[in-house]
Amino acid sequence: MSSKLRVALLFGGRSGEHEVSVASAASVMQALDARKYDVLPVYLTPQGRWLPAVSPLQLLEGRGDAPSRTAVLLSGDPQCRGLVPLDARREVQAVDVVFPLLHGTYGEDGTVQGLLELADLPYVGAGVLGSAVGMDKGVMKALFQQAGLPVVPHLVIRRHEWERQPRQVEERILDILPLPLFVKPANLGSSVGVTKVKQATELAAALARAAQYDRRLLVEQGLECRELECGVLGNEEPMASVVGEVVPRREFYDYQAKYTPGLSELRIPAPVAPEVAAAVQRLALAAFRAIDAAGLARVDCFLERRSGAIYVNEINTLPGFTTVSMYPKLWEASGIPYAALLDRLIELALEHYRERKRCQTTYRPESSALPELEATEKEGDLPGRRLG
Numbered sequence: 001m002s003s004k005l006r007v008a009l010l011f012g013g014r015s016g017e018h019e020v021s022v023a024s025a026a027s028v029m030q031a032l033d034a035r036k037y038d039v040l041p042v043y044l045t046p047q048g049r050w051l052p053a054v055s056p057l058q059l060l061e062g063r064g065d066a067p068s069r070t071a072v073l074l075s076g077d078p079q080c081r082g083l084v085p086l087d088a089r090r091e092v093q094a095v096d097v098v099f100p101l102l103h104g105t106y107g108e109d110g111t112v113q114g115l116l117e118l119a120d121l122p123y124v125g126a127g128v129l130g131s132a133v134g135m136d137k138g139v140m141k142a143l144f145q146q147a148g149l150p151v152v153p154h155l156v157i158r159r160h161e162w163e164r165q166p167r168q169v170e171e172r173i174l175d176i177l178p179l180p181l182f183v184k185p186a187n188l189g190s191s192v193g194v195t196k197v198k199q200a201t202e203l204a205a206a207l208a209r210a211a212q213y214d215r216r217l218l219v220e221q222g223l224e225c226r227e228l229e230c231g232v233l234g235n236e237e238p239m240a241s242v243v244g245e246v247v248p249r250r251e252f253y254d255y256q257a258k259y260t261p262g263l264s265e266l267r268i269p270a271p272v273a274p275e276v277a278a279a280v281q282r283l284a285l286a287a288f289r290a291i292d293a294a295g296l297a298r299v300d301c302f303l304e305r306r307s308g309a310i311y312v313n314e315i316n317t318l319p320g321f322t323t324v325s326m327y328p329k330l331w332e333a334s335g336i337p338y339a340a341l342l343d344r345l346i347e348l349a350l351e352h353y354r355e356r357k358r359c360q361t362t363y364r365p366e367s368s369a370l371p372e373l374e375a376t377e378k379e380g381d382l383p384g385r386r387l388g
Contacts, residue, residue, distance in 0.1 A: 015104030078120030122353035
C-alpha cells in the first residue's frame, strides 16, 4: 500500500476567474513533491462538469482533451470518501485530502467547502463560513467593522433595487460617497467586473458591468493610496508574512495588471516604515480571525498617502498561486519556499479536519422516550448516526 497522500486538485470552475484557477493549478501541480503525493487533477469545466486526469498545463497551452474525459462526481456519502465515475465500469477514486484551487464563485464561496464537509474529506483553506464571508465583500466589511477594523467608506447596492430605481440609487450613491468611486461585484475576485468611476456620468455603466456578475454590488470611495498585502498561514494560531506592495502600471490594479507580466511590480518587502508593516500584519491577523478563516489567506490593505491611515480592503481565502502571485512570493520572502508552503497547507488541512472531527454530531439524552429509535441506531440503520 502506498504511503503517499492522494491529493485531489480541483481547478477551473464556474467562475469569472476560471483561467486564473487553471494557471494556479498548473503551478501547484508542478511543485507538489511526487515522493509525498499522488496528485489527481480534477478539472471543473465552465459548465460545471468534473473531469479527472486533465492537465492544467496542457489546458493553458491549448492542448487539453477535457471534453473526451469521463466525468466524475464527488460523493457526499462519508463512507465513500472519493470521486465516483459516471461510467459504472470504473472504480471509485479514493481521496485523502482536497486542494480546491478554485477562485471566485462556486469554489471559493463556501459551496465546494460544504460538499467537502458532507463528504467528510480534509481540504485546504477556510471552512464554509470563512469561505462564504470572505467571498462576499459586503458581509466581509460588516464583520471587519464589527471587529473594530478600519474600512473604506462604502455602500452595498442590490441589483434588483438599482434596476427598479436606477436614478434614485445613483443619486443616493453620489450624495453619500465622493468621487472617484470603485464599483465591484460583491462576490468575485481578480478585479473582474471592477470599474473606476471618475465622473458621475460613468456610474450607470459601472453598475451595469458589475451587475453582470452578481446580484449584490459594492461601491467604495476611491482613495489616493498605496496597496499593501500580507499573507496569513495557520489555523488556530496563524502567523503573518512580511508585507508586500503592489505597484500597478495601469490606472489601478485591474485584471490585466494582476496577470499580465510587466504590468505591475511586486515589492517584497514593501518599502514602508517598520511600524507601518507591523500595523498591516496585526490587521491581517485580525481580519483572518474576524471571518473565521483557516489555512491560508491574503489580506489587502490601503495606505492612504495624504493621512498615512491604513484601511483593510479585503481578505482572499484562496489567493492566486500562479508564478506571479503575491501570496507564495510573500512566504518565500518570509523563509517558506513554494514547495514547502504547499506541504504546510496540506498539513494544516489535515490538522483542521482533526479539529472538526472532535465535535459531536449526535446527541442522546440520558433518558430517551424513543427506545425503538435507539435500538435501530445501535444496529447501524439510522441515517443520522455518527460516522467514523
